Each structure stands twice: as structure tokens, then as C-alpha cells.
Amino acid sequence: MNKSYLVTRLVTFVIILWLASSVIFILPHLAPGRNPVRERIVQQASLGSGRVEGIEKMVAAFERDYGLDKPVWKQYFTYMGKLVRLDLGLSLALYPAKVIDLIMQALPWTIGLLGISTLLAFGFGSLAGALLAWPKSPGFIQWLFPPLMVMSAIPYFLLGIFLMTVFAFMLKWFPIGGGSSLTSVPDWSFTYIKQILHHAVLPGLAVVLSGIGFWALSMRGMMITVTGEDYVNFAEMRGLGSRRIFFQYAMRNAILPQVTALALALGFVVSGLVLVEWVFRYPGIGSLLFKAIAAFDYFLIYGVVFVLILGIALTTLFLDLIYPLLDPRIKYERE
Numbered sequence: 386m387n388k389s390y391l392v393t394r395l396v397t398f399v400i401i402l403w404l405a406s407s408v409i410f411i412l413p414h415l416a417p418g419r420n421p422v423r424e425r426i427v428q429q430a431s432l433g434s435g436r437v438e439g440i441e442k443m444v445a446a447f448e449r450d451y452g453l454d455k456p457v458w459k460q461y462f463t464y465m466g467k468l469v470r471l472d473l474g475l476s477l478a479l480y481p482a483k484v485i486d487l488i489m490q491a492l493p494w495t496i497g498l499l500g501i502s503t504l505l506a507f508g509f510g511s512l513a514g515a516l517l518a519w520p521k522s523p524g525f526i527q528w529l530f531p532p533l534m535v536m537s538a539i540p541y542f543l544l545g546i547f548l549m550t551v552f553a554f555m556l557k558w559f560p561i562g563g564g565s566s567l568t569s570v571p572d573w574s575f576t577y578i579k580q581i582l583h584h585a586v587l588p589g590l591a592v593v594l595s596g597i598g599f600w601a602l603s604m605r606g607m608m609i610t611v612t613g614e615d616y617v618n619f620a621e622m623r624g625l626g627s628r629r630i631f632f633q634y635a636m637r638n639a640i641l642p643q644v645t646a647l648a649l650a651l652g653f654v655v656s657g658l659v660l661v662e663w664v665f666r667y668p669g670i671g672s673l674l675f676k677a678i679a680a681f682d683y684f685l686i687y688g689v690v691f692v693l694i695l696g697i698a699l700t701t702l703f704l705d706l707i708y709p710l711l712d713p714r715i716k717y718e719r720e
Contacts, residue, residue: 391706398702405694409687410464443480473688478680484688487673492692494564495662495669498585500651502592507647509593510600515636517601518608521627529601537598542660545591549664552587559587562666588665600643607639614638648704649697 473484662671677685
């Protein structure tokens with residue numbers, strides 16, 4: 386790979402993060418009032434127990450840490466300096482908890498559940514879509530098309546509610562929600578890991594079933610285009626086996642656009658599927674973001690949004706770097 390291209394991509398990556406961070410800084414300053422954070426804290430005080438002394442200490446801490454009483458340009462440099470050190474501030478609703486600590490507690494749950502579920506849906510869906518478009522597939526494969534269309538049209542959270550109703554409330558095979566039992570102590574024991582897997586079945590199944598339909602339909606369209614290409618016809622003329630033509634010639638070329646969409650999907654996994662995690666009360670980034678929005682926790686919202694942008698930027702950068710390995714025809718260098 387050309388070194389100049391690699392440097393260009395890294396510079397672009399840094400610029401994207403800087404622009405996104407600047408937008409996150411500007412948004413709260415567009416809110417009416419001189420200090421929206423202070424107004425929110427005072428609003429919480431009026432709805433709480435009225436401990437004015439504690440609220441004033443909280444306001445003073447925020448103003449001291451973020452220089453909210455200083456000019457905007459000084460606040461911007463203070464904000465960017467903290468961001469470089471991954472200091473995303475303190476939570477308004479859970480003060481004095483740090484935003485980065487709350488995100489790091491929720492992030493493994495989301496990556497473990499939604500990351501694996503997305504990869505499973507991509508794998509099974511792409512294979513099913515390729516088989517649907519392959520002329521030499523068994524006849525019963527075509528019966529998969531209507532169910533896949535139905536599943537692709539059902540939102541994740543509605544499918545999750547259906548699965549919860551059937552398998553949690555009616556059959557009682559799985560727990561209603563949560564990441565583990567309320568009485569369990571987190572550790573690396575087999576019992577605790579088994580609890581985590583048991584609680585993750587229903588939300589993961591909702592993501593997989595709905596995602597399979599999406600990936601299958603898109604892969605089917607790509608596969609129909611590829612099966613008419615000259616190199617596929619030439620491989621058939623050479624007398625190559627049907628399985629080899631399917632995997633090495635047809636599916637390998639049809640799956641390239643799918644990989645691009647997968648990279649973006651994995652980037653959005655960092656944000657979590659908010660409604661799915663909230664329906665199942667799963668302790669991931671989606672539930673954390675939902676609670677932050679409900680509580681008007683500005684710094685926690687901006688922290689989750691920044692992590693989302695970081696995840697998308699990292700997966701896009703990784704895709705650009707590995708794409709020549711997936712498709713040797715692509716070269717990032719000038720002739």
C-alpha cells in the first residue's frame with residue numbers, strides 16, 4: 386500500500402474526529418441561556434430534595450472544570466485538551482461519576498451482544514442471499530425468500546417484544562431482561578458466564594433474525610448481477626465444479642459491497658440498538674444513551690455520540706486498509 390495514501394487516511398481520520406468534537410462542543414452553546422448546564426442542574430435541584438448546598442457545589446465543580454464562566458474560545462481549548470486525554474466530563478444525572486467510566490462499563494456489553502449478533506446475521510444472511518440467487522441451488526431454498534422479506538421489514542425492537550412475549554412470559558424459557566441475575570456477583574466463573582449467555586439469547590436473536598433478512602436481500606441483488614458476468618461463464622466453460630464457482634467466483638465478488646455495509650454497521654454497533662437494549666433492560670450503550678436523554682444528561686449524551694463517531698471512523702479506516710486484501714484489483718497507488 387502506498388505510504389502517502391496511508392498518511393492521507395490517517396490525517397482524514399484525525400480531521401473527522403476534530404470536526405465531530407467541535408460540533409459536539411458548539412451544540413450546547415446554541416441552547417438558549419448563558420449556561421444551559423447550570424440551568425439543568427438547578428432544574429434537577431427543584432425536582433429533588435432541595436439540597437441547595439450540594440447542588441451549588443456541583444455547579445461550582447462544573448464551572449471550574451470546564452471554565453463555563455470564561456470566554457467561549459478558552460472553553461473550547463479546555464474542552465479539546467480534556468478530550469485528547471479521553472476526559473469526557475462528569476455525568477449530570479450520576480454526579481460525580483465520570484462519563485468515560487460509565488461508557489467503559491456499558492461498552493463491553495454492547496460489543497459482546499450486538500457485535501456477535503451482527504456478524505452472525507451478516508454471515509447467515511449473505512449465504513442465504515447468495516443461495517437464493519444461485520441457479521443451481523436446491524429448490525427448497527426458494528422457500529426462504531418470503532420469510533426473509535418479512536423479517537427484513539420488522540424493526541428489531543418489535544421482534545424483540547414478540548420474542549419476549551413468547552419465550553419469556555409464556556414459555557418462561559428465558560429471563561425477561563437484564564444482563565445477568567440481580568443477585569449474581571460479576572466474575573469469570575462458568576456460572577456467571579452462563580448467566581450472561583442465557584440473558585443475551587433473546588436480544589441477540591432479535592438482532593440476528595431481523596438482520597438476516599436485510600443482508601440476504603441485499604446479497605441476493607448483488608449475486609444476480611455477478612452470475613451474469615463473463616468470468617463466471619468462463620469458469621463454467623472450463624468445467625470447474627459448481628461449488629468452486631459459487632464460492633470463489635460468484636460469492637467472493639458479490640460480497641464486496643456487503644463488506645462495506647458491514648463496516649458501517651459495526652461502527653453503529655458501538656451506539657447500541659437503543660430500543661432493543663431498552664426493551665430487554667440490557668446494560669449496554671443503548672440503555673445508557675436512553676437514560677441520558679431522559680435525564681437531559683448533556684455530557685453523557687455527548688460522550689456516547691463521540692464514541693459512536695469514533696467507532697464509525699475506526700471501522701471505516703480499517704475497511705480502507707484491508708479492502709485491497711479482499712479485492713486485489715483495488716490498488717491505492719498511482720501508476
